[in-house]
Amino acid sequence: MNAGAPRGGRPGGLGGWFAPPRRLSPRERARLTGRGASPATAGGRLSVPAPLLVPAVIAVAFLVLPLAGLVRHAPWGRLGPALASADAVQALTLSLWTATVSTGACIVIGVPLAWVLARARFPGRPLLRALVTLPLVLPPVVGGVALLLALGRTGFIGRYLDEWFGLTIPFSPLAVVLAETFVAMPFLVITVEGALRSADQGFEEAAATLGAGRMTIFRRVTLPLVAPSLAAGAVLCWARALGEFGATITFAGSFPGKTETMPIAVYYALENDPDAAIALSLILLVVSITVLVSLRERWIRGSVVQ
Amino acid sequence: MADLTLLVEAAVRRGGFTLTLDVTVPPGQVLGVLGPNGSGKTTLLRALAGLAPVATGRISLGGTVLDDAAAGTFTQAAQRPVGYVFQDYRLFPHLTVTENVAFGPRARGMGRAAGRAAAREWLARLGIADLAGRKPAQLSGGQAQRVALARALAGQPELLLLDEPMSALDARTRLEVQAELRQHLADFPGPCLLVTHDPLEALVLADRLLVLEDGKVVQDGPPARVARQPATEYVARLVGLNLYSGSLASAAGEPATVTVDGGGAFTVPGSLPADEEGLPGINACPSGRPQGARGDIPFAPPGRRVLIAVRPSAIVVGTEPPHGISARNVWPARVAGLTLLADRVRLDLRGKPDAFVDVTAAAVAELSLGPGSRVWLSVKATDLEVYRP
Numbered sequence: 001m002n003a004g005a006p007r008g009g010r011p012g013g014l015g016g017w018f019a020p021p022r023r024l025s026p027r028e029r030a031r032l033t034g035r036g037a038s039p040a041t042a043g044g045r046l047s048v049p050a051p052l053l054v055p056a057v058i059a060v061a062f063l064v065l066p067l068a069g070l071v072r073h074a075p076w077g078r079l080g081p082a083l084a085s086a087d088a089v090q091a092l093t094l095s096l097w098t099a100t101v102s103t104g105a106c107i108v109i110g111v112p113l114a115w116v117l118a119r120a121r122f123p124g125r126p127l128l129r130a131l132v133t134l135p136l137v138l139p140p141v142v143g144g145v146a147l148l149l150a151l152g153r154t155g156f157i158g159r160y161l162d163e164w165f166g167l168t169i170p171f172s173p174l175a176v177v178l179a180e181t182f183v184a185m186p187f188l189v190i191t192v193e194g195a196l197r198s199a200d201q202g203f204e205e206a207a208a209t210l211g212a213g214r215m216t217i218f219r220r221v222t223l224p225l226v227a228p229s230l231a232a233g234a235v236l237c238w239a240r241a242l243g244e245f246g247a248t249i250t251f252a253g254s255f256p257g258k259t260e261t262m263p264i265a266v267y268y269a270l271e272n273d274p275d276a277a278i279a280l281s282l283i284l285l286v287v288s289i290t291v292l293v294s295l296r297e298r299w300i301r302g303s304v305v306q
Numbered sequence: 307m308a309d310l311t312l313l314v315e316a317a318v319r320r321g322g323f324t325l326t327l328d329v330t331v332p333p334g335q336v337l338g339v340l341g342p343n344g345s346g347k348t349t350l351l352r353a354l355a356g357l358a359p360v361a362t363g364r365i366s367l368g369g370t371v372l373d374d375a376a377a378g379t380f381t382q383a384a385q386r387p388v389g390y391v392f393q394d395y396r397l398f399p400h401l402t403v404t405e406n407v408a409f410g411p412r413a414r415g416m417g418r419a420a421g422r423a424a425a426r427e428w429l430a431r432l433g434i435a436d437l438a439g440r441k442p443a444q445l446s447g448g449q450a451q452r453v454a455l456a457r458a459l460a461g462q463p464e465l466l467l468l469d470e471p472m473s474a475l476d477a478r479t480r481l482e483v484q485a486e487l488r489q490h491l492a493d494f495p496g497p498c499l500l501v502t503h504d505p506l507e508a509l510v511l512a513d514r515l516l517v518l519e520d521g522k523v524v525q526d527g528p529p530a531r532v533a534r535q536p537a538t539e540y541v542a543r544l545v546g547l548n549l550y551s552g553s554l555a556s557a558a559g560e561p562a563t564v565t566v567d568g569g570g571a572f573t574v575p576g577s578l579p580a581d582e583e584g585l586p587g588i589n590a591c592p593s594g595r596p597q598g599a600r601g602d603i604p605f606a607p608p609g610r611r612v613l614i615a616v617r618p619s620a621i622v623v624g625t626e627p628p629h630g631i632s633a634r635n636v637w638p639a640r641v642a643g644l645t646l647l648a649d650r651v652r653l654d655l656r657g658k659p660d661a662f663v664d665v666t667a668a669a670v671a672e673l674s675l676g677p678g679s680r681v682w683l684s685v686k687a688t689d690l691e692v693y694r695p
Contacts, residue, residue, distance in 0.1 A: 206396035208383040209355050210410035210461055220409070224400040 067285065074282055075275040082279035090257045091265035092283060098173060098261065099241035102180035103188075106237045110188040111230065115218070117189070118196035129193075136186045143182050144250025151178065151251075175252035176259050180241035187240050191233030195226040235295045239288060309333065309368055310464050312497040316363030316373070318346070318353040324361070325349045325521040331497035333368075338512025338529070339501045342540055345518040347501040348393075351467045354499065355390045356383035367465055367497075384413070389463030393470045395454040397442035403429065403453050404438045410461030428456040432490070448479040455490065466491075466498040472507060484510060505544040509533060517541050535615055535693045548616040548661050551695065554608050564612055564692070569658035572614055573634040575687045613695050618652065618664040620689035624682045625673050633684035641679040644670065655683065 048056075075082070082088060117129055135143055151158040151169045161167040169175050203225060207217045223230070245263040252259040254268065262284050269277035312331040317324055325346035331337045339347050352358040354365060356372065364374040372381045389410075397406050407425035408416075416424065429435045434452045442450060451471060458466065471487065472480045488511055491498055502508050508515055508529065515532045517525040517540070525537035536542035542549030552566040564572045622628070628636060639657030646652075651670050653663045661683060665675075675681070 202392065202394065202396045203398055205357055205383070206390070206392060206398070207409065207413070208357070209386075209388055209390040210413050210457065211384050212409070212413035213384050216413055220413075221398060224398075227400075 070278060070281055070285065074278050078275055079279050079282070082276050083283060085276075087256060087265065088276075088280055088283065091260055091262045091280070092287070094173065094176070094257070094260065095242055095262040095284075096287070098176045098180055099238050099244075102177045102184060102241045103234055103238040105177065105181045106185045106188045106241075107230070107234060110185050110233075110237075111192055111223075114189045114192035114196055115222075118193045132189050133186050135183050136190075140179075140183055140244065140246030140248075141250050144179060144247035147175075147179060147182060147247065147251040151175075170251060171253040171255065171259060173252075173258060176248050176261060179247040179251045180244045183244050183247050184237040184240040187236040188230075188233040191229050191236065192226060195229030196222070199225050231295065235292060239292060242284070242288060310496045311368060312354075312465060313364075313366045314350075314354070316353065316360040316365055316375070318349050318358060319361040320346075320349050320352075320358065323349070323521060325353075325518070327518075327523060329516060329523070329526065331499065333496050334494070336491050336498045336500055336511060336513045338508035338515045339499055339518060340503065340505065340508050340515055340541070340544065341518035342503065344520075346521045347503075347518055348469055349521075350518070351390065351469050351499060351501055354465065355388045355467055356381060356386045387462075387464040389458030389461055389466045391451075391454045391458045391466075391468040391471050393473060395442075395450050395474070397445075397450060397453055397457070399442050401441075402438065403434070403440050403442070403445070406442070406453060407457045407460045410457060414461060424460055425456075428460045429453075432456045432486075446479075447475045448483050451475060451483055452486070455487070459490070459494075464496040466494050466496060468498070468500045470501055470503065472504070473502075480507075487511060505533075535613070535691055537613070537695065542615060546618065548618060548621075550614045550616070550659055552612060552614065554610045554612060564614060566614075566659045570637060572685075572690055573687050574612075574614065574690050574692045611695050612692055615691040615693075616661070616685060616689060618662045619650075621661055621663040621683050621685045623653065623655075623663055623665055623669070623673065623675075624684070625680075627682050628684050631684060634687045635690075636682060636684045639681055639683050641675055641677055641681060643677060644675065655681070657683065 113132065117125065117132065148170060149155050151161070153159070153162050153168055153170065158169060161169065169178065199222065203221050204217050207221045212220065243263055244261070245267065248259070248261055249264055249267075254260045254264045256265075260268075262280060266277050266280045266284070269280055310333040314330075315328045317326045319325075323344070323346065327346075327350060329337070339350060341347050349358065353360055353373070359380050360373050360375050362375045364376070365372045366374075367387070371377070371379055372386055373379070397403075398409065401409065404422055404425045407428055408418075408421035411424045412418065412421040426435065426438065429438055432452050432455060434449060434456065437445065437449055437453065442453070445453060451474070455468075455471070458468075472483055475483060484507065491500070491511060500508070500511055502511075512529055515525070515527065515529050516523060517532065517537065519538060519540055525532055525541055532541060533545045536545055536547055536549055539549055550564075550566045550570075550572070552564040552572070555563045555565045555571065562574045564574050566572065622633065627638075637657055637659075639655040639661065641653055642656045643654040644651055645654070646667070647664070649666075650664045651667050653665060653670075653675065655661045655663055663683065669675075673679075673681070
């Protein structure tokens with residue numbers, strides 16, 4: 001009997017289904033009648049279920065508390081001199097320009113790769129896709145070793161670069177850029193490829209019927225349509241490049257002013273001047289937050305496809 | 307402009323579906339392509355636009371081969387002189403209306419300024435110059451439709467393809483746009499294909515109708531004849547007629563009787579023509595009122611297959627067997643359902659044969675009709691449109 005009744009429901013009545021009405025302030029009522037919110041699926045503070053709220057709070061604490069520690073231990077009195085020191089400025093400058101250049105390189109070669117992965121049909125595509133994402137799971141140090149073995153002075157490519165062009169890559173700013181590009185590219189490729197796969201190819205067909213060749217379609221239709229994802233991928237890519245440590249120190253070393261980026265500077269500072277390390281970390285933190293927040297607001301949320 | 311006749315004699319495959327087609331569209335003609343979902347209408351347009359190659363056969367426009375499976379030639383979509391208005395318009399969301407319309411001229415080699423000038427000219431011609439700076443997201447359905455048409459025409463195509471151009475519009479806007487579209491289609495010099503599943507749209511806009519069902523052409527002719535002599539149940543339903551298929555039962559010379567498939571019989575006017583020439587085929591009648599089967603030629607052989615179309619308002623409904631009337635065809639039926647149409651009620655009747663009959667709401671009340679009611683139907687022989695399948 002009453003097999004269909006909900007647990008806790010009284011047989012023969014709906015009593016168990018109904019709870020007394022909850023108080024709903026006018027403000028919350030207004031919020032819940034807004035677009036995209038419904039009292040049943042989302043909305044106000046009170047309606048976040050505890051099994052979701054508690055882990056979410058733990059996650060925020062886990063991410064934010066260590067950074068709070070950084071702020072708490074900051075040698076505020078010595079911050080000015082630490083920031084103004086030639087080493088810090090050099091490291092920051094190097095980090096910023098190498099991350100930017102490597103992001104540019106990722107866009108120039110990564111977007112076409114994303115297009116090929118998303119659109120071209122060829123055998124071995126799953127393998128290629130796996131290879132492209134390899135730097136995501138590979139320890140960066142391993143990436144650095146691999147780069148060294150390939151492009152180092154005795155590497156199988158680097159040997160010829162050295163012999164024919166007199167070009168020595170390792171332990172140069174170029175090596176920093178290459179290491180960062182190697183590690184950061186998957187972020188861009190994966191983001192853009194996903195966007196290309198889910199983009200409506202109907203627009204590209206329409207462009208074709210209007211007389212556009214494939215490159216025109218790519219340039220004037222495909223690329224603008226995935227621009228928000230491209231921007232998001234580029235931001236991720238830049239952030240990853242800025243924080244790159246393992247591959248850089250392996251492949252490029254740590255020559256102050258030449259290959260010593262901010263993360264490497266922090267690492268070495270920690271050994272002999274912890275206060276300086278904290279100061280440098282704070283700079284990196286502020287720069288990263290500023291860039292992430294401003295770019296997210298400007299490009300990602302205010303995207304052309306709404 | 308050269309003689310831009312479109313010739314299609316091809317099969318197009320899409321997944322497990324095959325569209326087989328042999329059709330010629332002269333320049334200036336608007337061919338309405340009607341058919342249920344999945345009948346191959348869009349597949350046809352895609353093949354013409356070069357978005358899908360033909361599996362066999364060929365497509366040519368004004369003597370230029372666009373696609374030829376046997377010869378292995380295929381003109382890319384971008385190289386075809388085709389304007390395509392998509393069902394969902396597909397206006398580029400990141401470009402303004404002007405940039406959307408200028409896209410075709412620009413892609414075909416015009417400079418930026420010239421392309422924009424051409425776009426503005428087309429926008430003015432379609433009466434939407436005031437939308438120039440808007441993005442597609444800021445357009446209403448009717449506006450987007452006009453922009454899509456302007457964009458397709460701005461490339462100066464020789465062949466125009468419209469895929470259900472008004473299906474996304476509300477009824478009111480549709481009427482407005484329909485009148486405009488009719489004008490623009492009349493101005494278009496080349497062949498034009500208009501895919502639709504709205505029979506009214508097809509009747510109003512098209513010079514000729516091609517009905518597709520399940521990848522095959524089931525009827526091809528002037529709208530007036532398609533509306534009068536539907537070839538299949540689908541077309542009959544579309545144009546609102548009862549359609550019966552059957553075979554001639556009487557001997558030559560007598561008033562002809564047609565035995566309807568599935569039960570029932572009709573006495574039809576006179577006797578039916580005996581030969582193919584005497585009863586003009588659906589593909590042979592050029593225009594106007596078709597020469598049905600008004601008893602001109604005797605000696606129709608029994609067993610000949612015929613179709614009979616009857617207007618739902620031509621059938622009279624009564625609750626008693628009718629007496630003293632001239633109608634030759636009387637049969638009992640049962641009301642299975644009633645649907646209120648604009649100013650009348652459509653009865654869904656089961657009998658031998660079944661029928662849809664339109665009566666006034668007052669008649670429904672007077673005869674106290676309801677589901678299950680037993681009624682008598684009668685129709686005059688002269689109200690039957692008899693023709694060859």
